[in-house]
Amino acid sequence: MSMDAKEVKVHVQQLEKAIKEALPPSHLLDLLGRLKKGVVPTEAMLRETKVGMAVGKLRNNVDPAVSNAAKDIVQKWKTEVARLKACKGGAAQQRKQSTVSPTTANASLPSPVKAKKAEPKSAVDPGKRSKLTDGVDYKVTGDKIRDNCLGMMYDGLCIDGDAPADKILKLAQGLEAQVFSNHKNKIDQGYKRRMQTLFLNLKDKKNPNLRARVLSGEISVERLSTMESHEMASDEQKKEDDKIREENLRKAMAAKAVKSYSDQLTCGKCRQKRVSYTQAQTRSADEPMTTFCTCDNCGHFWKFS
Ligand SMILES: [Zn+2]
Structure with a gap:
């Protein structure tokens, strides 16, 4: 048998x-x-x-x-x-x-209070990890909303990685407790918003770096609990943000400058010739001016130099 x-x-x-x-x-x-x-x-x-x-x-x-x-x-x-x-x-x-x-x-049987030296890797498919597939007991705070938030932190931290479940659970627990404490031990709007923000940033598939830095201890839960979104953002997102900021600056500059019209310019989108432009020295002085064009008909904006 x-x-x-x-x-x-x-x-x-x-x-x-x-x-x-x-x-x-x-x-x-x-x-x-x-x-x-x-x-x-x-x-x-x-x-x-x-x-x-x-x-x-x-x-x-x-x-x-x-x-x-x-x-x-x-x-x-x-x-x-x-x-x-x-x-x-x-x-x-x-x-x-x-x-x-x-x-x-x-050691060969599971125990809730196990302290291990060698870190075993999780056997669950990294892409499918969650509090459910890992089978972790996250209902430990005594409050349903807090338990759910703790579960969210777990989901955010575990995805796409092979860190052991007990380690992630400990971090998720620490993080939730820290945010709760930051909000004077109250489940208020601020607490919920913070949890949502952390969850969105942690689970971001394009931002494995954030999860890795938290799991390695480089970012402590104390620090993460109050980290600004732009600090948590992926390098890719930061670049994107910089681009938007730069674009906005240029648009602001273009709006201030005196508009000129040229019948040499045709809008690439609507093919109309109602295009206004301004020029600015955006890089060093020995490089050509950048011309910012705006189509007055459809609003299409582009630049060339
Ligand atoms: Zn146009």
Whole structure:
């Protein structure tokens, strides 16, 4: 009846696939049922197959039947591993105790308060990561709105990356708490707006740099909590903003300067010859003047030099 490591691994892969592809809960329950029956939860088995972690993630599944089944299995395995350990007991246990803290003994089973040195990478497809696919428990603040905001921060931070879920959750939690504190521990409009702004900037697919800098600790949650949008913006967005600013400046200059008309100029859009222009020295003096043209008919604006 019991599965060998290879069979367990296949089941783990099927579980991960089912989560990724959001297959119906009945499918997950079926896999969990087979694992519950088939896995002999020795530490070596759990460590080799990572089945404990895979099942552990499902403890936060949105479907209560799935999450309960997963909790049940993790509990059962934990008890069994502890029992096997107690049986072995003796010298090996004592030798371990001097160097290994009690919490690392169960490293192959998921635990909510796990401190790990080596950072494991997330197994979820980076493009599909979210609080749901990662199966994280983000409902920890005791308030529904705050939980949702914390979930949003998680979604913003995890996308397109392989950082471990517990690390992201810790950051998201810190960030939400910091913003909450910045708003005098009130869920006001300012708090909500701030959360929205952070979410939009963090999840921006064109701005992986921001996520990376937050995850690496280069930007602290304290700093991020009050960062201006333009500071968070991607290099690409910054360039775009600069371009718009420059364009606006030129338009303002053109508006101030005396307009001239030339029948040499034809609007590229509407083909009319009602084009006014101004000229300005926008670069160094030895370069040609830039001519700014505006079509009085359709408003088309262009420049040449
Ligand atoms: Zn025109």
